[in-house]
Amino acid sequence: MQPDQLERQSLERHGAAAASPLARIDPRVKLAVAVALLIATSVTQPWWFPVALGVPLSLVHVAVAAAVVAAAWSARLAWNDLARRLALFAIPLAIIGLSIPLSSGRAGWPIMAGVLAKGLLSFAIVIVLVHSTGFDRLLVAFRQLGAPKLLVAMLASMYRYLFVLLEELERMRRARRARTFTRDAVLSPTALKSGAGLIGMLLVRASDRAERVHAAMLARGFDGEVRTLDEAP
Amino acid sequence: MPLVEIRNLSYRYPDGVLALSDVSFAVDEGECVGLVGPNGAGKSTLLWHLNGLLPERLREGPRWSSEGNHQANSHAGVLRVADMELSADNLPAVRRAVGLVFQDPDDQLFGTTVREDVAFGPLNLGLSADEVRLRVDAALAVVGLSNVAERLPHHLSVGERKRACLAGVLACRPRLLALDEPTANLDPRARRQLIRMLTQLDCAKLIASHDLEMILEICPRVILLDEGRVRADDPTESILRDEPLLLAHGLELPASLWHGR
Numbered sequence: 001m002q003p004d005q006l007e008r009q010s011l012e013r014h015g016a017a018a019a020s021p022l023a024r025i026d027p028r029v030k031l032a033v034a035v036a037l038l039i040a041t042s043v044t045q046p047w048w049f050p051v052a053l054g055v056p057l058s059l060v061h062v063a064v065a066a067a068v069v070a071a072a073w074s075a076r077l078a079w080n081d082l083a084r085r086l087a088l089f090a091i092p093l094a095i096i097g098l099s100i101p102l103s104s105g106r107a108g109w110p111i112m113a114g115v116l117a118k119g120l121l122s123f124a125i126v127i128v129l130v131h132s133t134g135f136d137r138l139l140v141a142f143r144q145l146g147a148p149k150l151l152v153a154m155l156a157s158m159y160r161y162l163f164v165l166l167e168e169l170e171r172m173r174r175a176r177r178a179r180t181f182t183r184d185a186v187l188s189p190t191a192l193k194s195g196a197g198l199i200g201m202l203l204v205r206a207s208d209r210a211e212r213v214h215a216a217m218l219a220r221g222f223d224g225e226v227r228t229l230d231e232a233p
Numbered sequence: 234m235p236l237v238e239i240r241n242l243s244y245r246y247p248d249g250v251l252a253l254s255d256v257s258f259a260v261d262e263g264e265c266v267g268l269v270g271p272n273g274a275g276k277s278t279l280l281w282h283l284n285g286l287l288p289e290r291l292r293e294g295p296r297w298s299s300e301g302n303h304q305a306n307s308h309a310g311v312l313r314v315a316d317m318e319l320s321a322d323n324l325p326a327v328r329r330a331v332g333l334v335f336q337d338p339d340d341q342l343f344g345t346t347v348r349e350d351v352a353f354g355p356l357n358l359g360l361s362a363d364e365v366r367l368r369v370d371a372a373l374a375v376v377g378l379s380n381v382a383e384r385l386p387h388h389l390s391v392g393e394r395k396r397a398c399l400a401g402v403l404a405c406r407p408r409l410l411a412l413d414e415p416t417a418n419l420d421p422r423a424r425r426q427l428i429r430m431l432t433q434l435d436c437a438k439l440i441a442s443h444d445l446e447m448i449l450e451i452c453p454r455v456i457l458l459d460e461g462r463v464r465a466d467d468p469t470e471s472i473l474r475d476e477p478l479l480l481a482h483g484l485e486l487p488a489s490l491w492h493g494r
Contacts, residue, residue, distance in 0.1 A: 136345050136385060156345045163387040164339045212340040215286045219333045220405060221325060221357030229352045229365060 022075040022132040027141035034129045037064050041121050061121060068124045075132035085127055086120055093119045135159050143228070153226040157213075164209065169202050234316055235259035236330075236409055236437050237283065242310035244278060244288060244461075252278040254461040256310070260409065260437055267452035267469060268441040271483030275461040276441035277336065280411045282312060283439070284333040285324045315408060329358065332407030332436075336414040338394035342386040347378060347397050350386060354405035372404035376430060392423025399430065409437045416444045445487040449473055457482060 022030070044060040072082055097115050101108035130138065139159075142152050176194060237260040244253040252275045260266055268276050281287040288308040312319045315330040332354075335341045344350025351372055355365040373379045376396040381389060389397060395415065402410065415431070416424045424447070431438065432451050442448055448455060448469060455472045457465040459482040465472050472478065476486050 139345060157343060160343055160345065160386065161339075209340065212335065212337070213343055215281070216333075216335050216341040217343065217353075218286060219284045219328060219335075220354035220401065221328055222353075223325070223357065225357075227353075227356035229349060229356065229362065229369075 020074060020076040020132060022071055027133045027137045028144055030129055030133055031138060031141045031145060034125050037067060037125050038122055040064055041118055041125070061117070064125070065121055068121065068128055071128045071132070072124070075128055077128060077131050082124065082127060086124060089123045090116065090120060143230070149226045149228070161209070161213075165202065165206055168205055169198070172198055172201060236262045236315060238311070238313040240311040242282065242312060244282065244308045252461050253282070256461070256463055258456055258463060258466055260439055262408065263435060263437050264454065265438040265452045266440070267448035267455040268439055268458060269443070269445065269448060269455055269484060270458035274458045276458055277413050279458065280333060280413050280439070280441055283314065283409070283411050284331050285319055285327050286333070329405065330408045332402035332405055332410050334398050334402050334410065334412045334415060336417060338391065338398045341398045341401065342394055344386065346383050346385060347373070347389070348382040350397065351401045351404050354401055358405060368404045368406070372400040375403060376400045377426070390423070391418050392420065392426065395419065395423070395427060396430070403434070407436060409439060410434065412438065412440045414442055415440060416442060416447055445473055445484065446489060449487055449489065459483070
């Protein structure tokens with residue numbers, strides 16, 4: 001993957017969103033509202049109202065969904081982009097959720113649908129928040145709202161190295177494709193074995209990278225205490 | 234008193250590979266020394282020692298042995314930086330004196346923004362916010378990256394990332410700059426920019442590189458390392474013109490010296 005492709009895909013590249021009405025709101029306010037919406041979404045019990053539609057959600061969930069749609073529109077988030085990201089998230093969520101009806105029978109299907117809907121709604125809130133704010137500004141807002149320094153530092157490192165690992169993965173995939181001379185089905189044993197090897201190798205490389213990053217931190221005086229410019233004496 | 238003094242340094246990795254064997258040399262204040270040798274010669278291992286990242290990052294207390302006293306047969310010798318013998322106790326002071334620039338800029342640029350990253354070292358020095366800002370702005374100006382201070386590191390080009398790494402180390406104002414393959418993966422323009430920058434720095438420099446043209450241009454002295462041993466330590470031209478010596482140690486004559494063959 002070329003850096004410009006990564007850039008297009010990166011979570012904080014919000015293009016037109018940077019000038020959107022939602023982007024102009026203080027990140028701390030957006031973060032606080034998003035956290036409130038996430039809590040409301042997760043703690044509210046399903047209610048009878050949308051059961052008729054096949055999804056056990058409460059009026060609170062419907063209200064949150066409406067707020068997300070309005071925010072996405074205000075943030076100038078492309079609907080197909082939102083749908084694509086939600087679809088990517090829905091697949092693993094649905095696979096995990098399948099364990100509910102498989103273990104509890106027919107009564108588990110509405111529960112699974114509720115979990116799926118709540119999960120997608122929560123993910124949509126996060127997408128809109130990141131799209132309209134930028135991850136780096138969100139981290140600053142986290143700190144200003146009193147989140148633990150270590151947690152914010154970990155999130156920052158995770159975000160920083162996500163792109164490095166994605167580049168690494170793409171290089172390995174390209175190298176594998178260059179030496180793959182047959183066309184196996186996606187779920188064929190050969191393809192699965194090769195994919196597992198790729199993931200294993202990525203983990204090894206990530207571990208090596210972590211060692212070197214730690215060494216680089218020590219080289220510049222890191223002693224376990226996370227210090228930031230806005231908190232210096 | 235030299236800035237860095239290494240005597241009979243040996244180091245064996247935990248897997249048994251002998252990386253350094255009886256290495257001795259010194260670097261004076263303000264001196265610029267090239268460190269050349271084939272892959273696996275021990276150049277990076279040596280640089281990591283200068284910064285106290287090896288042996289095993291001195292994590293478990295003062296395991297460093299002096300005067301040839303072998304501990305667990307893994308490391309031996311004397312390493313003195315700025316008149317301090319390397320030990321767990323004076324590690325912070327040694328790291329203040331030696332700034333290490335890693336080969337892969339992605340290993341070193343872990344800050345959320347370029348400014349945050351460059352501020353990392355000065356903040357760990359316990360400086361005031363005003364002093365940190367001054368140092369960050371000055372270091373970014375030296376490497377010509379003032380205009381990208383607020384950008385995310387993964388949005389920079391490789392050349393810019395390398396310069397940002399250099400800024401992060403310069404902001405700590407080290408007395409010795411240890412650079413690991415500074416020109417690797419750079420296009421000619423970025424390489425030239427980096428060379429120009431390095432020539433303008435007053436601090437001592439130890440530059441490990443395969444870029445013999447760059448070494449020839451900026452280092453008056455070269456140390457040739459192979460299989461963990463110092464094979465030659467002389468003025469740059471005398472080593473880089475010695476074709477049999479270079480070929481014997483996996484190197485070749487720099488193109489700019491071909492005419493004299």
